[in-house]
Amino acid sequence: MSIGDNIRIQRERARLSQKTVAEALGSGENTVAGWEKGRSIPPGDKVAAMAKLFKCSTDELLLEESDRNVSEDMKALFRRYNELDEHIKPMARNIINGMLGSLEMTNSWDMVETVLNRRPMQSITREEFTAPPPKDHGKTR
Incomplete structure (x- = not known):
């Protein structure tokens, strides 16, 4: 999910319109719509203000859900x-x-x-098997 998706979800959970959010933040309605559609990213002060308005954390607005779930x-x-x-x-x-x-x-x-x-061993038949030559350890007999 993008920042815009997170903003929209939190705004809808708070049951606020884009116009209400824009007025509370001192921004234009088109600006809020642009954030939600991913055309622009809100500045930090607006993110903090939205978190207070929506009663959520800034992480819930900025991060993917998987990034904010810490054990x-x-x-x-x-x-x-x-x-x-x-x-x-x-x-x-x-x-x-x-x-x-x-x-x-x-x-x-x-x-x-x-x-x-x-890794599966290559299977060979008994007839195909050739024993290795005996090792010569340099000893004379």
């Missing part, structure tokens, strides 16, 4: 991160990035191994 455990991690001293945050970001990169690489290798192990 409670992740919200708790974000809160903990935000409580860190500013000089520690870059180090925490680097540690988190490194750990995620490591997990992603591990996951990638697991997928490769899974694919390689599941």
